[in-house]
Amino acid sequence: MSERPGFPTESRTIVISKDTDGGYVISIARMLARKAGFNENDEFLIAAAASELATNIYRYASAGEVAIRIIRDSGNSRAGIELLASDSGPGIENVDLAMQDKYTTKKGSLGSGLPSVKRIMDEFTIYSQIGIGVKIAARKWRQHGQS
Amino acid sequence: MDNRIDNPVMRQEISTDLKLQLLDQIPTPVMAVNRDFEIIYMNQVGAELLGKNRGELIGKHCYNQFHTPHCNNDRCCMRKAMTTGEMVSSRNKIPLSDGDKHIMYYAVPLKDEGGNIVGGLEYIVDISEQVSYEERLQEQSRQMSTPTIKLWDGVLVLPVIGVVDSLRAQLMMESMLNKIVETSAKVILLDIQGVAAVDTAIANHLIKITKATRLMGCECILSGISPAVAQTIIQLGIDMVDSITTKSTLSDGLAEAFRILNMKVQKIT
Ligand SMILES: Nc1ncnc2c1ncn2[C@@H]1O[C@H](COP(=O)(O)OP(=O)(O)OP(=O)(O)O)[C@@H](O)[C@H]1O
Numbered sequence: 024m025s026e027r028p029g030f031p032t033e034s035r036t037i038v039i040s041k042d043t044d045g046g047y048v049i050s051i052a053r054m055l056a057r058k059a060g061f062n063e064n065d066e067f068l069i070a071a072a073a074s075e076l077a078t079n080i081y082r083y084a085s086a087g088e089v090a091i092r093i094i095r096d097s098g099n100s101r102a103g104i105e106l107l108a109s110d111s112g113p114g115i116e117n118v119d120l121a122m123q124d125k126y127t128t129k130k131g132s133l134g135s136g137l138p139s140v141k142r143i144m145d146e147f148t149i150y151s152q153i154g155i156g157v158k159i160a161a162r163k164w165r166q167h168g169q170s
Numbered sequence: 171m172d173n174r175i176d177n178p179v180m181r182q183e184i185s186t187d188l189k190l191q192l193l194d195q196i197p198t199p200v201m202a203v204n205r206d207f208e209i210i211y212m213n214q215v216g217a218e219l220l221g222k223n224r225g226e227l228i229g230k231h232c233y234n235q236f237h238t239p240h241c242n243n244d245r246c247c248m249r250k251a252m253t254t255g256e257m258v259s260s261r262n263k264i265p266l267s268d269g270d271k272h273i274m275y276y277a278v279p280l281k282d283e284g285g286n287i288v289g290g291l292e293y294i295v296d297i298s299e300q301v302s303y304e305e306r307l308q309e310q311s312r313q314m315s316t317p318t319i320k321l322w323d324g325v326l327v328l329p330v331i332g333v334v335d336s337l338r339a340q341l342m343m344e345s346m347l348n349k350i351v352e353t354s355a356k357v358i359l360l361d362i363q364g365v366a367a368v369d370t371a372i373a374n375h376l377i378k379i380t381k382a383t384r385l386m387g388c389e390c391i392l393s394g395i396s397p398a399v400a401q402t403i404i405q406l407g408i409d410m411v412d413s414i415t416t417k418s419t420l421s422d423g424l425a426e427a428f429r430i431l432n433m434k435v436q437k438i439t
C-alpha cells in the first residue's frame with residue numbers, strides 16, 4: 024500500500040477524535056475536490072466517501088485520522104483525490120463481510136458505508152489487522168474532459 | 171533577475187552560524203531531531219514553551235518533552251516525514267500546566283549530501299485562537315441550525331444547511347416533533363438543498379426523521395434534492411425514494427403539501 028504511482032500536490036490530515044470532526048472532513052474534502060477540478064456532483068460524492076471513513080473511525084476505533092490529498096498520476100496528465108484513513112482500533116474481523124452492502128455490527132446502521140466508498144472511488148484498498156487497526160486508501164481520478 | 175545569488179561572496183556570508191541565528195529569531199518554536207528522535211536543535215521560543223533551558227534539551231528524546239497524543243506513535247508527523255521524505259503537517263495539542271495548547275506542526279525531513287534522511291526539522295504554529303473561534307462558530311451554528319418554521323397553516327419547513335452530524339440530527343428531530351405538536355401540522359418539508367454532504371449516517375437520520383413524523387400523523391416531504399444529492403443517494407445504495415416522498419425543489423414540495431391538504435393556489439382574476 025506504500026506504492027504510490029500518483030504524487031501529492033496538496034494534502035490535509037484531519038485527526039478524528041470526536042463526533043464533529045466528520046464535519047471538518049466533509050468541508051476539507053469538498054474544498055480539495057473542487058481545487059482538483061472535480062465537478063459539483065463528484066465533489067459531493069467524494070465528500071460522502073470521506074465522511075464514511077471518518078464516521079467509521081469515530082464509531083469503531085474511537086481515534087485515528089483521515090488524510091485527503093490532491094494527486095497527479097505519474098505522467099502528470101490527470102488529477103485526482105486520494106483518501107487515506109488510518110486508525111489504531113480493534114481492526115475488522117471479516118473484511119469480505121464488511122465490504123458487503125447491509126452488513127453492519129452497529130444496530131440501526133445501514134451497513135452501506137464501506138461498499139459505498141468502493142463504489143464512489145476508482146481505486147480502493149483496505150488493510151486490516153486484528154488488534155492493530157485499519158488502513159484504507161481510496162482514489163478517484165478526474166475524467167477526461169472535466170474542466 | 172537577482173544576480174546577487176550567484177555572487178560567491180554573498181553565498182559564503184550565509185554561514186551555518188547565521189542560519190542558526192536566523193532560526194533563533196523566528197518567533198515560533200523550531201526543533202530538529204536525529205533519526206532516533208533525539209533533539210539536536212531547539213530555538214529559544216521552543217525551549218521557553220517547554221519551560222526548559224536549551225542546553226538541557228539537547229540529546230533528549232523529543233517525545234519525552236512534548237507528550238502530545240502523536241508522540242512516539244505512528245501519528246507523529248516527524249516520523250512520517252522521515253519515512254516518506256515529504257513535508258507532513260497536522261493539528262495536535264501539547265499538554266501544558268495551564269491546559270492543552272492547540273497547535274499546527276509541520277515536519278520536514280533533513281537530508282545529508284547523499285540525499286539520505288538523517289533527521290527532521292519541525293516548526294510549531296499556535297492555533298489556539300483559531301480553534302476557539304471554530305468552537306464558538308460550531309456552537310453558534312448548532313444553536314441556529316434547527317429552525318422549524320411554520321410556512322402555512324398546517325405546513326412546516328425545516329431548511330437543512332451545512333454539515334449534519336448525529337447531535338444535530340437529534341436536535342432537528344426534536345425541533346420538528348415539538349413544532350408538529352405545537353402547530354398540529356399535517357405536512358413538513360425537510361429541505362436539504364443546502365446540505366454539505368449526504369452519507370449513509372445522514373441518509374439514515376433523514377429516514378428516521380421521516381418515519382417519526384409519520385408516526386405523529388404528519389407527512390414528511392424531502393425537498394431540495396439536487397442532481398449531486400440524487401447521484402450520491404444512488405451510490406450509497408439506499409432505497410430512500412421508495413419510502414419517502416422526494417421533490418427536487420422546495421416549491422415543488424410546497425405544491426405537493428397543498429395537494430395533500432386539498433388546497434389550491436390560484437391567481438385572482
Ligand atoms: N475502522 C474500523 N475499525 C473497526 N471496524 C470497522 C471499521 N470500519 C468498519 N468496521 C466494521 O465494518 C462494518 C461495516 O462498515 P460500514 O461502514 O460498511 O457500515 P456501518 O458503519 O456499520 O454502517 P453505515 O456506514 O452504513 O452507517 C461495521 O459495522 C464495523 O463492524
Ligand SMILES: [Mg+2]
Pocket residue numbers: 075078079135136137
Ligand atoms: Mg460506516
